[in-house]
Amino acid sequence: MxxxxxxxxxxxxxxxxxxxxxxxxxxxxxxxxxxxxxxxxxxxxxxxxxxxxxxxxxxxxxxxxxxxxxxxxxxxxxxxxxxxxxxxxxxxxxxxxxxxxxxxxxxxxxxxxxxxxFPDSGVYLKVQRPVEVSHKDAWVRIKPLNTLDITMSIEFRQPVGKQKKRVTDVENAFSIINSRTFTLLEEIEAIKKAGLAKGGSLDNAVVIGMDDIVNPHGLRYRKELVNHKILDLIGDFYTSGYRILGKVEANRTGHYLNNMLLRELFSDTANYSIY
Ligand SMILES: [Zn+2]
The missing domain is CATH 3.30.230.20 (lpxc deacetylase, domain 1)
Structure with a gap:
């Protein structure tokens, strides 16, 4: 640490x-x-x-x-x-x-x-009051805790279904670092039609087919997809500028809600302390 x-x-x-x-x-x-x-x-x-x-x-x-x-x-x-x-x-x-x-x-x-x-401190942000944001059935909340503890739930069509993962020792959670981004097979056409994902391939994303993973070597971890959602949240939370300490619980969150949570957190200085 x-x-x-x-x-x-x-x-x-x-x-x-x-x-x-x-x-x-x-x-x-x-x-x-x-x-x-x-x-x-x-x-x-x-x-x-x-x-x-x-x-x-x-x-x-x-x-x-x-x-x-x-x-x-x-x-x-x-x-x-x-x-x-x-x-x-x-x-x-x-x-x-x-x-x-x-x-x-x-x-x-x-x-x-x-x-x-450097000798300077001020790298940690400790959550002091619960903060929550939601949109339809997606939500993310954070409560006071002396460490960073993340519980993430996702739900996609089969063969993914519901997945849930809790990481208590986030700073040493190495299975999060190399878990890849993913997409559903049926979403690729719409994304490509919109002129996006021009660089997308099986070399840089997991593609979820109708009954199995399309990538020839499959997944790196059984919970690689939910791991990746935790990776995204950690990256998004680091745009706070600080290493956040708190108990995070999230359901189907994404970049939008992760950013909204930070905006809510910083909207009142009583919500956090820096040290
Ligand atoms: Zn990502």
Whole structure:
């Protein structure tokens, strides 16, 4: 468990294609003294913060003026798991590369770069009062607790059905880091017709067929899909700017509700404390 602000110990790059644009993108990671994670695109700095989130329909997208960076959530989760609090990410396109659909390659890059610790604290946000947001049958809530504890439920058509998972030791939950994004087979056509997921393939997403997983090697974990929803939530919650401590319970949540929860949390300073 990290106690202080940290950054990466050396510069590194990661390249890959964007899921929606299908275009090659390169990220360059630079150490940062200032607190927080921020992207730099076309000379514009965009803090990776919940109040910069402008679109949550297919991924978490941040914007500053007319410059946007999409699909930041898996990268943000990698920062969380690596214990990195301060970093500048230079990006030469509008979307973070999808890589294998998980946070694994980002996490490996950060692990190889190493962690540099600053003397400054103020990296934890402790929830002081319960906060909840919901939309139809989807909801996410957080209650005071001294650790981060996440229980996630999802429900999709067969062969997925209902899945539930609780992670108590989130900082060391390595099966979350490499769990991949997924889609239902019947949704691919509509997404492609809308001009999205141009870079989507079985190399970067799990595709759920009518009676089995389409990917030739199947799933990485029996609960890979619910694991990935936890990965998304961890990445989205890290746009709070802090390592959140609290008991999280979520049912069918996504990027929209995850962002709404942070907005609700920060709407009253009595809801949390920073240390
Ligand atoms: Zn995801």
């Amino acid at each position: 990290i106690k202080r602000q940290t950054t990466i110990n050396r510069i590194f790059k990661i390249s890959g294609i964007g899921l929606h644009t299908g275009r090659q993108v390169t990220l360059e990671f630079l150490p940062r003294r200032e607190f927080g994670i921020a992207f730099v695109c076309k000379g514009t700095i965009i803090p990776a913060r919940y109040d910069m989130v402008a679109d949550t329909r297919l991924s978490t997208q941040i914007s500053n003026g007319d410059i946007s960076v999409a699909t930041i959530e898996h990268l943000m989760a990698a920062f969380y798991f690596s214990g990195i609090t301060n970093c500048l990410v230079y990006i030469d396109g509008p979307e973070v590369p999808i890589l294998d659909g998980s946070a694994w390659e980002f996490y490996q890059g950060m692990w190889k770069a190493g962690v540099y610790e």
